[in-house]
Amino acid sequence: MNSLQAKNFLCFSPISFLFYGLAIICLTSTNVSASYDGNETDYLALLSFKSKITHDPYKVLTSWNHSFHFCDWSGISCGKRHKRVNALQLNSQGLEGSLSPHVGNLSFLREISLENNSFQGTIPHELGRLSRLRRLHLNINKFSGVIPTNLSGCSNLKDLWLALNNLSGSIPKEMSLLSKLSRLVIQDNNLTGGIPTFLGNITSMEVFTARRNPFGGSIPDTLGVWKSLTVFYSGDCNLYGRIPHSIFNLSLLVNFSLAENHLSGSLPSEIGSQLPNLELLQLRNNELTGVLPPSLSNCSKLGLLEMGDNNFSGKLTIDFSKLRYINKIQLSNNNFHGRGEVDDMKFIDSLKNCSRLVRLELANCRFIGVLPTSIGNLSEQLISLHLGGNQLFGSIPSSIGSLVGLILLDLESNRFKGKIPSSIGKLQKMQFLTLISNQLSRPIIDDIGNLSLLTKLYLYSNKIEGHIPLSLGNCKELNGLALRYNRLSGKIPKQILQLPSLTNFLDLSFNSLSGSIPSEIKDLKMLSYLDLSYYNLSGTITSSLGECISLTMLNLRGNQFQGIIPSSLSSLGGLGVFDISQNNLSGKIPQFLDKWNSLEFLNISFNDFEGKVPVTGVFANASAFSVLGNNRLCGGSVTLELPECKEKGSKKKRFPFFISVIVIAPTLFIVLCCVYSFCKKKRNGKPSQSSGNERFLKVSYNQLLKATDGFSVENLIGEGGFSSVYKGILNCDDDDDRFVAVKVLHLQNQGAHKSFLAECEVWLNIPHRNLLKIITSCSSVDFQGNDFKALVYEFMPNGSVHDWLHSSENTSKLNLIQRINILRDVATALDYIHNRCQTMIIHGDLKPSNILLDNDMVAYVGDFDLARLLSADSVGLIPICWRQRQLQNSYS
Structure with missing residues (x-):
């Protein structure tokens, strides 16, 4: 600066100096003022919101700083004219912390949407100041405490979504003042106090979902004034009593669910005409009685029908042919048998038009009759068919092979006879097949090996004969096979034992198979449960079993095994149950058995084991093991009452033989005389009160x-x-x-x-x-x-x-x-x-x-x-x- 410039600077007037000072201040504060543009209340409220956030994994709030106007911050929307915050939307951002009460100062807010985060603490009652608020979405968080009574101040509120939190207490009475409320979503909380009657005052209600709350009480009749209601979910709310008839007058209902309560009474016969717009009807797991109304056929838009686990009775007469959009039918665990009739399954014929049917669950319905061949006309989209626990007889129709989309087929606990139809081999998407507890006979079809995706096969408790098909080795996904209680013969196929997928269970017990355990058993290293009891197996127990290191249950009972327990079995330290009783095994009890910490039950009874019984591990608990029928065992716990074990090297002095004869012979003679005298008296006495010739009564x-x-x-x-x-x-x-x-x-x-x-x-x-x-x-x-x-x-x-x-x-x-x-x-x-x-x-x-x-x-x-x-x-x-x-x- 030269002398002239300095002179001019010093000549500035005080007014000029003040002007330049203000200019500098304005320049330095431009960034700050830009962040709220005169709306400091909103700015400070948002900063308070940010200060309560303890974790922001996606850094969504990094833009919340003075470098930007708050209307440009992530998740914030403002009105174009007045630049006031009207929406706070931060769904699914992983935010943790609490909700600042200063949000109640955002007086122009119309929407708060903070779904799917981890907000904790209570819902601030200050939100009741937001008279312009229309949508409050706080679903899927960790809010606790009660629903604030002050929310009644949000007079324009239409959506109140508080689901999947930890809210408790009852629905506040003040909520009835929300005259514009149309969607109330409060499911999955801990709310009590019942569904209050005053909710009927909110005549604008369209969606009410409150399932999975321990409400208790009954459904108030006043809810029948919700004429605009389309969705009603109150399942698993501990509700009891009857469903009010006024509910069935809500003709706009689309989704109606009251599952898993304690509701009783019957359904109105005209329910299908009263609720023609139904797409979902879910009343399963209640105590409803009476006939399932045939008028349900009129619900032509119905996609899901769940009425299982009730006490419905009478014949099933719904005409399913009218339900073209039906996706799932669940009627299991009812009593639909028609009195004195045996054609209970005739309704199957009407299902052929249900081209969208995916699940058909009709287990334990007490149906009596044959399974019609029309079962093959069901939708190719059908993935699960449950018909178990009925009284269906005759043969399994071969037409069932047309259901190529099936993943699960349950026909267990019926009276089916004959063979398994070979057409089942066409169901190549099948993963779960159970035919247990029927009267099926003849060999297992080789076509079973075509089910390459099969994971579990249950065929036990039938009369199936012949060999186990080698083709089962083609079922590369099989993890569980149960064939017990049949009449199978032959040997254990090696192909089954070489399935690495077989990890859950293998039960071949109570059959007439023979031979020894193949050494290929070692390939089942991940198998958990193996039962080969009463199988007529012979030879020695293969040492290869020691490589099945994941076994928790091993049952070889009731066979003809000989020799000793192989030492290789010491590697099976995870066994919980080990049963080798009723064989011809010998030798000493292996020392490793009392080292297995997980062993809960050990049965080595009725063999020919000898030597000392251990007293530690499983042998310390008399109720956890059995050694009966092994006459050469000694020692063990006192409760076993076994003879003491002889010390090694110790020899007892023996009496000369002639002295033994002199002492024992007279005693033996006296005992024999007593026994003869006793038996003679018994023969001359009266017979026992229960005679083997007594005729048993015949009673019905x-x-x-x-x-x-x-x-x-x-x-x-x-x-x-x-x-x-x-x-x-x-x-x-x-x-x-x-x-x-x-x-x-x-x-x-x-x-x-x-x-x-x-x-x-x-x-x-x-x-x-x-x-x-x-x-x-x-x-x-x-x-x-x-x-x-x-x-x-x-x-x-x-x-x-x-x-x-x-x-x-x-x-x-x-x-x-x-x-x-x-x-x-x-x-x-x-x-x-x-x-x-x-x-x-x-x-x-x-x-x-x-x-x-x-x-x-x-x-x-x-x-x-x-x-x-x-x-x-x-x-x-x-x-x-x-x-x-x-x-x-x-x-x-």
Whole structure:
């Protein structure tokens, strides 16, 4: 700066200096003012919103700074004229933090949309200041607390979406002031207090979805004023009572769902005419009764019909041919059988026009009849067909092979006979096939190998014969194969054992296969469950099994294996169940067995093992293992009552042989004389009260129904997992009326049928004065065509020992003499079944409730449903209920 410039600068007036100073200030503050353009309230409110965000993974808020006007910030929209924020939209940005109450200062807001983030804390009540707000979308966050009552101040609110949060409390009464509200979405929260009646005041409601809230209460009749309603979802809300008739007058309803509640009553017969616009009707998992209205045929737009798990009855008479848009029909677990008719499946004919049908679920509906050939006319888009648990008979129609889109086919628990149709081999998209519990016979078709995508195949509990087809080796995706309880013969195909996909279960038990376990078993390194019990296998246990290192259950019971347990099995440390009972195995118990930490049950009974029983690991728990029938074992826990093991190297002195003869011979002679005298007295005495020649009564289901007054609750005297016991009076044609106890089997429970057979088998072998006397048995069908099995016993008027020891109803107690007599009676009974029967019997469930008392307080042992006959070919000691539970866990 020269002298002249300096002189001119110094000559500036104070006014000029002030002017330039202001200019500098303006220049330096231009960026700041640009960020709010005079609307500082909105600017500060947005900065407060940003300050509450603790995590911004996509950096969406990096643009929220003074370098840009807030109308240009991400997620912000402003009005063109006044430059005020009218929309805050930040959906699915992964934002974490809380919602600032200063958002309530954005007075021009019409929309807040923060869906699918991780906002926490409460919803600020300051939002109630936003009188212009029309849409508040806070779905899929972590908001907690209650719905703010102040939201009633949002008088223009149309959409309130608060779904999938952690909100609690009840719907506030103030919400009824939102007269313009048309869409209320509050599903998947923890709201209680029922669906309030005051919601009926909001006559503009079009969408109401509140499912999966523990509301409780009933559906208010006032909701019938929602004449504009198109969507109503209130499933899984713990609702009870009837569906109000006013609901069925909402003729604009498109989607109607009340699934998984406790609703009762019947549906109006004209529901199809009242709700003609229905596209979704979902009332499954309730307690609805009556006939499924045929008028549903009028819902020509219906795409989804879910009415399963109710108590609908009567014949299914819906004309499905009118439902051209139907996608899914789910009617399982109802009682649609037509009385006295056997053509329940005739409605299948009307499904041929349903070209969009993808799922047809009709399991456990009590249908009776043949499966019509028209089943092959169903849509090629059909991917799942459930017909299990009915009473369908005849053969499986070959036309089923036309359903080329099928992925799942369930025909289990019916009465199908004959062979598996070879046309099933055309269903090359099939992944899950179950035909269990039918009466199918003949060999398994070779065409089964065409199902290259098959993952699970269930064919057990049939009468299938012949060999296991080698073509199963072509099913490269197969991870579970269950063929037990059939009549298969031959050897285990190596092709199956070389399927690397077989990881879940392989169950070939209870067949007539033979040979040894192929060494190729080693290829099943990832298999979890292997059951080859009662299979007639022989030879030694292959050491290759040691390479199946993922096994959690291994059952080789009831075969003819010889030799020792191979040491290679020590690698199976993940086993939970290991059963090699009822074989011809020998040698010592391997030391590695007590090292397996995961082992829950070990059964090595009825072999020829010798030496010391360990006391650690699984052997420390007497209920977790069995070594019965191994007469050369010693030691172990005290409860086993095995002889002590001899020390190595120790030798006991022996008496000379002639001294032994002199001492033992007279004693033996005296014992033999006593035994002869006792047997002679027994022959001259009276026969046992249960004579093998006694004629069993023949009784019908109807007789037992009358005897127990319709199996009434008043006559129920006991209940267990497999059965219920009723007292009754049996009217016999050739005898006076007699009091009886009727044990009715719960055949729907797994193991009940086997329990019935086991108990029948036991009673045929044990006539004794202290064993409960069986009068007869009944194996029939009830009036609905269901299998019925029952055992009839003499009624014991003094109940059980458990009642006398623990029940408050018995004011008197057993005296000492009575207790001793009961112990004697029980001991006599046990001595008989253990030592004096032709076949040794183990009761398996002896407890005070199974010891019954007659008028004279004589004790009788009963309830032999878990008993086992320990003959060479017996089923063994593991109760059927335990086996069924293990199978179910492995197959699930």
